[in-house]
Amino acid sequence: MVDQGVLEEVLGVALASGGDFAEVFLERKVTDNLRLEDHKLESFTSGSDRGAGLRVISGAATYFIHTDILEPAALLAAAKDLATAVKAQRGAGHPPSLMRLKLVKPTAEHPVAIPPDKVAQAAKAELARRADAAARRQSKNIQQVTVMLADSVQDIQVANSDGVYGVDKRTLTRIFVFAVTKSGERVESAHEAPGRQGGFELFETFTPEKAGRDAAARAQMLLSAVDAPSGSFPVVLGNGTGGVLFHEASGHGLEADAVRKGASVFAGRIGEAVAAPCVSAADDPSLPNRWGSFALGDEGVPARETLLIEDGILRGFMYDRLTARLAGAEPTPNGRRQSFRHIPIPRMTNTYIKPGHDTLENMLVGIKKGLYAKALGGGEVNPATGDYVFGVTEGYLIENGKIGSPVRGAVLVGNGPQTLLDIQMVGADLDFDAGMCGKAGQSVPAGTGQPSLKIKQLTVGGTGG
Amino acid sequence: MSNKDALADLAAKAADAARQAGADAADAYLTRGRRMSIDVYQGEAELFESAETAGAGIRAFRQGRLGHSYTTDLSEEGLAAAAQVAYQNAAASDPDKFNGLPESAKHSIPAVDLDLTSKDYAGPTTADKIAFALEVEKTALATDSRVTGSESVTYAEEEETVALANTAGFKGAYDRQACYTFADVMAEEKGEIQTGFSYAAGHSLNELDAGTTGREAAERAVLMLGGSAARSATLTAVFDPLVFVQLLTAIAPALNAEAAQKGRSFLAGDVGRRVAAAAFTLIDDGRLPAGLGSAPFDDEGVATQTTPVFEDGVLKTLLYNSYGARAGGTISTGNGRRGSFHSVPGTSPTNMFVKPGETCQTAIIEGIETGIYVMGLQGLHAGVSPVTGQFSAGAYGLRIKSGRLAEPIREVTIASTCAAILKNISAVGSDLRFVPMGASFGSPTVAVDGIVLSGR
Incomplete structure (x- = not known):
């Protein structure tokens, strides 16, 4: 997008009033979004966004400015403004130094077979129609189907005063199907939303028909669901979407900004047992073509695995460059940003619990009354206390060791650290799911992964007895 | 010519470019x-952020079909290219057949x-703003010896010019400013950490109190x-204003007419019916003076208005944008809103608030034998369905015993339906x-009977 020489000059100007670190992040992003509802393709939106975010770190303070213009003159003007802001606070000043940037070559690859710009808009529309038709075929109780198809291609260029220079191209493709069913007065809804770091080859492995059928089948099943029981029960979490549990209940507390401020239950506990011995967990943006994957992080750190928990022992945190610097640690690839308009902060990429050896059947044995939470929806956690809540989008009663009636309206309430200790069995069936994670006003794609898990006891909130 | 007028002219050119395309x-x-x-953080400024942003969203209609594009390139060439897309x-x-611009009769915008905006917006210096934020943190720490630190303390401000023009002859622009x-x-006490949140907003720093x-x-x-x-237990829940706002x-989303027309609202078919307690009056007021959700016209160019919803x-x-109004055989309530220039106008509230009653919070609590004073809800986003009205969320707060606030309660859930909550409101x-949460939402303390609390 911009010559390396220009970036070297920009970094020098940004540091003209002092500071420990300067960075420039450039981005171009094109998107296509379509929405189908009520049998109709309502609208088709395309867009392009481009701009640069520049920051200077001085001690623990960050100075950040962004501009929508990628011309060298605009970047230099922004760098000058930044230096002026630093000077106003720090009062120091020295002439710009000369930067020498060196290209960082990431090893992770996420091949794109069918790039979104090679798919005609009419063909994208057809994919949405196939999902819609499949959902409507699945159930006679369908009242409404909404399909959204979204793709984006983001080109980034990042350079910093440590001499790091790199580029990355990220391609994201996702389909979202939302189905509403009705029987008598009763209305239920469910959704399915697979996505990948990659192009339209997504639909070769996960067809639009499957997305439509899955959403509709779940909404249909909920029509006959009984109200979820409330109380404390053993819970078996399904593989795949169940990974949002670890993401919410523990992942956020393992992000280094929460750790640094003591706002994490895991602060100061590296090397200690924080989970049952059967639990190992990691964060890894290098997993090929997963939803939260990339080759080079937004701060120029190449994608690689960060081990978080090993056999129940806390091994590491997820850092951005700032928190790593303050903690005297190596940065991990977790410094992420929603766009050039946002500062990078520690974020999860693909966070998952590693597979064990148990089977779902074994987990059910011996449970007299419990809940099988096959699919989970969104959730929320307070990282300072570890208290979390999340919704069960597909759940079943467990009665005398067998999966029974479907339930609706269940939420799981618990405490992250306690839940980690209460994991009794880990399945071999690791699977991943795609989601958008919100934090500090920024939303980024995050993959969650999990095998089936058996948890000794969780509070289930429901409307039934 | 002011910046406002220049942006409106640019909008008119962009709309015209789409017509020419x-x-x-x-x-x-x-x-x-x-x-x-x-x-x-800890007595030091740790993040200074400043930015100028600009963007355009263009809608084009073609025999009842809708296309949209956005760009951050506001040059005439950039806008023309986006209009073509x-x-x-x-x-x-x-x-x-319901696609299109709003009817021209709704175009006259009351002056x-x-x-x-505030004449005081631009007054304070960066140093004043830093001092303000430091004072917020300092006061928090000085309030109680058990307060150990801040997770985040922020002062933020934004000013924006919004311009809209269409090919039916509408052209308008306005400025807004806000500080937060x-x-x-x-x-912390005995190794246990708890967090607390507060928030204030105004049109200039002077209106905020650290x-x-x-x-x-x-x-x-x-x-x-x-x-x-x-x-x-089943009991009365008294929702703190900041919490009932979350519930709102x-x-x-269930008040969006389009959602109701398409079977995605638990309130579909309830217009004209008494579905909430008599104490509940809910107003959406796009013209609330100094409201953070106020604007002279909505994002389709329809004049905003005061709408009694309940x-x-x-x-x-229900609330209507022009599409929903045409589909429902009525007129827009001025609720056509875009999240940003990136998206087409949906339907969302402006300043939506529960009309306050006359009882203070203490008096409401005094009238309750056993209950919970809810200070926070968790997982609402996952636990509430606007489609079915099912409601289930984590909650924390204080127990109410014989009309007084007692010990804290956490790790409990509240399960109900939105319909039941509205019906069982016993005091406002x-x-x-x-x-401000997308739109600006407001509420006083609200008590609701018959809430099912699940715990251990």
């Missing part, structure tokens, strides 16, 4: 703004000063220390507060 009708929504924010995108969409402060602080925000966040954190899970944000428990109307307080 072949569109039957088009509109262009342009924003240009500046924002800055300061975060402080919007027109091409319309080809891939399906025709819908009322909505007080969206947020505080998240931590209290002490009030710092103290409130500190008090809320300290109050939750020593909490434990409670036994399951979860219910609001009146004494009766659902009077006088202490109305607003919080």
